[in-house]
Amino acid sequence: MEAMTAEEIVKAVGGTLLSGNPETVIEHICIDSREASEGSLFVPIIGEKVDAHKFIAQVLDHGAAGVFMSHGDVIDSDKVHILVKDTVKALGDLSAHYRRKFRMPIVGITGSVGKTSTKEMISAALETGFHIMKTAGNQNSQIGVPLTLFRMEAGQELAVVEMGISEFGEMENLVRFVEPDVAVVTNIGEAHIAQFGKKENTMREKLKIAMNFTEKQRIFLNGDDPLLRQAAGTMKCPVTLFGTSEECDYRAENIHIEDGKNCFTLVYPEGREDVVIQQLGLHNVQNALVAIAIARHFGIEPAVAKRGLNEYAGIPMRQQINHLLHGIKVIDDTYNASPASVKSGVDVLMQLDNPGRKIAVLADILELGDASWQCHYDTGMAISEEKLHMVVTVGQEMKALAKAIIDSGAGIAVCSVDTNEEAIQWLFENVSDGDAILVKGSRGMHEEEVVKALREKYGAKA
Incomplete structure (x- = not known):
């Protein structure tokens, strides 16, 4: 993370500096009290069972430079205490401010399932040509996405960020934080159907990932998903379809298994390329297709991008x-x-x-x-x-x-x-x-x- 002063942070979140020097330098944002150290700003989250405000004294004793707080008293007047109405909202507001410090493009990924594996395969393809930052694990929530953005640093060229939602209105928040330049929707399924009611509602919320897109931005949709294929014609930005159906711009043919690996022929607008990946299953073929398509969007040819995919070994506990x-x-x-x-x-x-x-x-x-x-x-x-x-x-x-x-x-x-x-x-x-x-x-x-x-x-x- 690039350093920010307490004064800059107060202005970014619309908070009030209750104590501490406004020139205090913050070099790390954390929500886990065990990760707090010198230069850290601790953000206490109020959960269903635990209000992390009770850890404020502990993190300050451990050397943290400051804290957000929505209630309570100043613990140490020499340390930065920033009063905010809602610590989760303040965390998001600060991440949006921090993201705007960087001009690097961000690939935003959403969908009902497969976001993490898709993120990893896109990253593997992009890493053949760029120094990238990607979501750690599956930190794709209203809290996880801001923490991901704070990992952006000078010298990185691209970012790949998961954007997961489970409630109406959450995608608008994530878009405000991330401001993606390229978007991917993996599929529309029954995940969180209890909250969204039906798949069509899920799709509408997911597609808000491109709510601010113009003709200069692009969304990549799974063309094998009937709802997404139908929605492609309604988008206000350019669309690239990936999958196995004839309508797809990046299509897999001749899918088969050799030596325990997935093999297929990529058919794309300018040619064909044989691809081998270590992961089995049609969904991983789809992941590889969108990874190659996005790599090519950023100037990496399929013949190069496929090398990164071939070397990608997968994620623990995921197939x-x-x-x-x-x-x-x-x-x-x-x-x-x-x-x-x-x-x-x-x-x-x-x-x-x-x-x-x-x-x-x-x-x-x-x-x-x-x-x-x-x-x-x-x-x-x-x-x-x-x-x-x-x-x-x-x-x-x-x-x-x-x-x-x-x-x-x-x-x-x-x-x-x-x-x-x-x-x-x-x-x-x-x-x-x-x-x-x-x-x-x-x-x-x-x-x-x-x-x-x-x-x-x-x-x-x-």
Whole structure:
């Protein structure tokens, strides 16, 4: 982060300096009291369970230069205390001010699922030609995006920023902070359907990422998503479609697996290019397509951009393939889940080359609200079309998915359990040599426990 004075910060957020020297230099913004150090400005967030204002004295003792505060008294009159109405809003306001210090273009990424993997693949392609800054992990919220922007520094040439929303009106805030020059929408799915009500509402909110775009800016849309393909004709800025359908400007043909890797032929307006990526699944082909398209938008030719994609190894807990003893393969896709990502996880499972059975261990998809039962049931119907041998469901919501598979008459064996411990026990008693196992569920279901148990029992292949 480039340094700012307390006076500059006060003006940027419309706050009041209660104490401290206005010339105090701030070199770091943090919301975690454990990260506070000399030169830090601590922003206490008021959460559902904890009001971080109670940590102000602690961070000042640890050397922090100052704090935001929305209530309470000055703790140390020698340190900077800035009074604001809302600390989260002040954090966003300050990030918007900080972003405007830089002229570097920003690629903003949104969508129902796949934002983080798309961000990583776009970054891998862009890094073949530029010094970039990218979102760390999945810091894509109203708090995470400002923290990401504070990582911008002199010498960087491009930024790639995830922009996640779960409520109406949030995208307008993120756009104000980020001011993206290029936008990507990965897809429109059922994620946060409880808040948005229906997919069309989700799409309208996501497309606000380009709300201020002119003819000089561009949005990249997944042309395989029916809603986005239809919306392309309504945009007020130039649109590039990516996907496998004929309408797409960057299209994948001849998709196949070789030596455990995804291979396809890229067809784009000026030619063709054979591409190899380490990640399986159609969604990763789509990610690679938009990564190449954006790289080319910034002047990197596909023949160069594809090298970065070929070297990209993936993200932990997101469709990471564990090769265990006895030919057993485990797909660790435990970071999170949505109906669309469950389908993509099963897609990857079906693409694995293994002599044994295909087994999917699927735990509850959370945050679906009143639509939960129907979404789980529909997901079950969708994956029943695959040639799975066995589905093990974990949790109450997944019972709807289990019912759908049984109702489908597909002949897929189903076992429903309530806990990870029961799922682990079933696997220990039933897994055979050469089996491939997908483990997936929402973050709150802690399915990494299942992966850990399998790794400990069967060990990693040398």
